[in-house]
Amino acid sequence: MADMLLWAQQSFSGFLEGLSETGELPVDFNEKLFLRHEMVRTVLPQAEIYVYENDVTKQIDGFIGLLNEYIKGIFVREGVQSNGIGKQLLEYAKCVKSNMSLCVYQENTRGIQFYQKEQFLIQSENIDDNTNQKEYVMIWKK
Secondary structure (H helix, E strand, O other), rough: EEEEEEHHHHHHHHHHHHHHHHOOOOOOOHHHHHHHHHHHHHHHHOOEEEEEEOOOOOEEEEEEEEEEEEEEEEEOOOOOOOOHHHHHHHHHHHOOEEEEEEEEEOOHHHHHHHHHOOEEEEEOOOOOOOOOOOEEEEEOOO
């Protein structure tokens, strides 16, 4: 089991820098492209960050970043993916928010299926200004 913690923004900045420098990225889709963007360095550290910490190893296995009701990202460390950590992070966010939205690349069928299973609905389509990739805007309401 694990603890869900609100991460201090200054600590998160160091954590994020370490991820981008080592190349050990916790995202399972298009991670290198995503972490190259300035958004990760500027927006996520300003967001509410909830981390999933393994009780035994005390290692952070995943986190979710929220900017108001917008999910900036859910990240799960490689090696522990598909163990329900992303679901637990999202469930925690659902407890503290009454509605949320996010963008997900259309190519990321696994991510889209995950969010739909968690009752997110596709609201619209966009083109990501940073990557020129097609994406869906998805929403969830209590």
